[in-house]
Amino acid sequence: MKNLNINFSGIDWLPDEEMEQFTDEAFFACDTLLKGNGPGSEYTGWVDLPEYYDREEFERIRAAASKIRRESQVLIVCGIGGSYLGAAAALDFLKGTMHNLKIRGGADPDEMEIYFVGNNLSPSYIGDIIDITGDRDFSLNVISKSGTTMETAAAFRIFRKILEDRYGEAAAERIYVTTDRSRGALKALAEKEGYETFVIPDNIGGRYSVLTAAGLLPIAAAGCDIDDLMAGAASMREELLSEPGELNEAIGYAGLRQQLYDWDKYIELFVSYDPDLKLFGEWLKQLFGESEGKENLGIFPASVSYTTDLHSLGQMVQEGERFFFETVINVESEPEHILIPEFENDFDGLKYLEGRPVGMLNQTAVDGVAMAHMDGDVPQVYIGIPDKSEFTLGELFYFFEFTCGVSAYVEGVNPFDQPGVEAYKKSIRELLDKYRK
Ligand code: PA5
Numbered sequence: 001m002k003n004l005n006i007n008f009s010g011i012d013w014l015p016d017e018e019m020e021q022f023t024d025e026a027f028f029a030c031d032t033l034l035k036g037n038g039p040g041s042e043y044t045g046w047v048d049l050p051e052y053y054d055r056e057e058f059e060r061i062r063a064a065a066s067k068i069r070r071e072s073q074v075l076i077v078c079g080i081g082g083s084y085l086g087a088a089a090a091l092d093f094l095k096g097t098m099h100n101l102k103i104r105g106g107a108d109p110d111e112m113e114i115y116f117v118g119n120n121l122s123p124s125y126i127g128d129i130i131d132i133t134g135d136r137d138f139s140l141n142v143i144s145k146s147g148t149t150m151e152t153a154a155a156f157r158i159f160r161k162i163l164e165d166r167y168g169e170a171a172a173e174r175i176y177v178t179t180d181r182s183r184g185a186l187k188a189l190a191e192k193e194g195y196e197t198f199v200i201p202d203n204i205g206g207r208y209s210v211l212t213a214a215g216l217l218p219i220a221a222a223g224c225d226i227d228d229l230m231a232g233a234a235s236m237r238e239e240l241l242s243e244p245g246e247l248n249e250a251i252g253y254a255g256l257r258q259q260l261y262d263w264d265k266y267i268e269l270f271v272s273y274d275p276d277l278k279l280f281g282e283w284l285k286q287l288f289g290e291s292e293g294k295e296n297l298g299i300f301p302a303s304v305s306y307t308t309d310l311h312s313l314g315q316m317v318q319e320g321e322r323f324f325f326e327t328v329i330n331v332e333s334e335p336e337h338i339l340i341p342e343f344e345n346d347f348d349g350l351k352y353l354e355g356r357p358v359g360m361l362n363q364t365a366v367d368g369v370a371m372a373h374m375d376g377d378v379p380q381v382y383i384g385i386p387d388k389s390e391f392t393l394g395e396l397f398y399f400f401e402f403t404c405g406v407s408a409y410v411e412g413v414n415p416f417d418q419p420g421v422e423a424y425k426k427s428i429r430e431l432l433d434k435y436r437k
Contacts, residue, residue, distance in 0.1 A: 002239065003232075003386060003395055005332065006249045010370060010380030011256055011325075018259060022410065026255030029409035030248070033402075034241070038409050040416030045203030046401055049211055050233035050394070057198060058226075061213055064176055064196060065220035069112050071174065072139040076129065076159050077218045078118035079143035080151045081421075082206025083178075085286050086397070087143075087218040088116050089279040090210070093393050094224045097275050114222055118142075118155035126158060138163070139174040141221075143214050145200045147184030150425065178213045205416050207287050208401055211394070225390045232394025240402050250399055253327075253381060254407035260379060261299050261411075265325040269317065270303040272329050273362050276388060278305050280329070284400060291408045291415040298411070307365050318376045325379040329396070330366050332384045334359030 032038040034047065068075055077087060091099065091114060103111045115129045140163060142156045163171040177190040178198040190197045198213030200206075209215065211233055220226045240250050257268065268288070270281045281303025292298040304313055317324055336357040343354065353361065370380055385392050408415030 001249050002235070003392060004249075004399065005382075005384030005386075006253070007382040007384070008252060008256060010374050010382060011260070018262075019255075022255035022259040022262070023252060024255075025258070025410045026251045026406055029254065029406045030251050032409050033405045039414035043203055043205045043208070043416035044405070045201050046208040046211070047237070047405075049201075049204065050230055050237050050398060053211070053230065054199070057213065058216070058230075060196075061198060061216050061220055061226070064198075065217060068139045068141075068176070068221045069110075069223070071137060072112065073136045074113045074115065074133050074138040075141060075218065075221050076133065076138055077114060077116050077141045077143065078152055078155045078159060079116070079178075079214070080119045080149055081286060081290075082209050083143040083145065083149070083152065083200075083214055084116055084119050085207075085279070085283040086210025086215040088119075089283040090215060090219045090224070090229075090393060091222050092276050092279045093388055094219075094390060095222060097278070099222070111223060112221060114218060117159065118149075118152040121151055121154065126155060130158075130162070133162075135166075139176065139221075141176045141178065141217055142186065143178040143200075144186055145180055145184075145206055145209070145214075147179050147186030150428065176217060178217060205418075207290055208416075210283070210397055228390035229394040232389075232391035232396075233398040234394075235391070236395040236398040236402075240399070250403045251406060254403045254410060256381065257299060257403075257407050258410040260325045265299075265323060265379065267300045267302055267324050269324055269326045270301065270329065271306055271326050272303075273306050273366055274331050274388075275305055275308075277329060277331070278303070280396070281305070287400060287404050288407075290418045290421070291404050292411055292413060294413050294417075294420060297413060306369060307362075310369065317373060317378060322377050325381070326373060327381040327383065328366065328370070329383050329385065330363075331386075331388055332363075333387055334362055336360070 029038075033044065036044055077084065096102075099111070100113045100115070102108070103113050113132075115132065117126060117129055140156075140159050142152065144152045160171070160175065163174055167174065172194050175193070175195045176198065177186050177195045178200060179186040179190070181187075181199045181202060187197065189195070198217060200209050200212050200214050204212055206214075211230065216226050216229075219229065240248055270284045272278065272281060285301045285303055288299065288301040293300075317326075334357075336359050338358045340353045340356055340358065340361075343351075370382070374380055385396065405415050
């Protein structure tokens, strides 16, 4: 693979014939995905999206992002699940987990703070974001394909009210709605109030929507290059669609995952060694969890941030129940500018650390942990990435969406529905009907 360094050698203990069986099944599943003759095929619009996206809307996204940056110091993004995780993961990946704090500290007055609401029902979380925003100018991007998601609807009401109290009729100029093209309550409201709207296309479900306006508007408002993001996804698409069976690493990875599942490795740990990738792990959890977890089947997707979690889950991974495999996403070019300073005495027996870049210690941890975990019967897929750029992120989004679609078809489920998510919503509605206000 041109830009990503994918390595399956951490799984080479599997017998060849079984590897071949699952690779063949994955190849067949890929064909099903691309021919659009599997369950849920009406939601495979994301496959061609990086090449055939709506250029006119893309320009409107860019223009809206510039307007938001001109008019506001803060952007509040309201959404949950696929209507939030991709954008939130992208901002941490591209700008770092500290981006809002750095801006508040005045590091760059041209940057804008971005906060995500509507992804929980915690009053203290919402209260903190109201406090942080204070009386500064802000804009609001509400994202919901259905327009009827409870968490999003609650937070939208709160921040819409603040905007309307503050700006009166001009509040409408600061509200941006990303929703279904023609249906749904949000679309109707936007038309009535004159909010600018963006589309999550009919043929793309929430967790595959990061490269639609659902992800692109907040990412562009943060000042990131959405052209490069789309170019990365397009390049990955071209690679995956033009590579034959055994050279196509998404097919290989999808087959391996299902092979490992068959061997009772039913928890996949998405591992990173950089806190900026933590939310990317959350995006992966939703992508694979909602796509594969149905009909009493599915690899359980979890994510860990090493080396931090080696001091909490490391024991379990090394010596607990042997049901894990790991998929490591590693940034291979770490900055070398932070060195461990040197002192005269070896006061703690760790003097061998001195003079070395922290990034080099981190890369050594990647290698050392791989050796220990593979010895401990934890197979490992390794995906090295050259940097934390928009292009690389676009490649990663597409690579994992493609792998997930293929893998779920190998498993034999519809990757594009989520019938189980309705159950909790129904119970909450019933309880709210019962409880008085
Ligand atoms: O992947 C999905 O479809 C879901 O996770 C949705 O993104 C999530 O439930 C939010 O739905 P909506 O965009 O309709 O508010």
